[in-house]
Amino acid sequence: MAAVSSGAVILEDDGSRVTLQYVCVGCGRAQPGTTNTSQPGQNAYCDMSYRCYSCGRENNFRLFGS
Ligand SMILES: [Zn+2]
Secondary structure, three states: OOOEEEOOOEEEEOEEEEEEHHHHOOOEOOOOOOEEEEOOOOOOEEEEEOOOOOOOEEEEEEEEOO
16 A cells, blocks of 8 residues: 555555545645645655645645555
């Protein structure tokens, strides 16, 4: 299973692709829609970011492969 730091949650992980829901660290709001991305792979990670639609906070989080 992939893992993710604060700022997003994993909805689905099929071993090659991961579906993420962004959840703002600042205000706790889930962002509209989901994001589907490649799993980074074993011992690898991917840094991702987005701006909260509600409070405008810039959120940075890390997606870890497995
Ligand atoms: Zn926010």
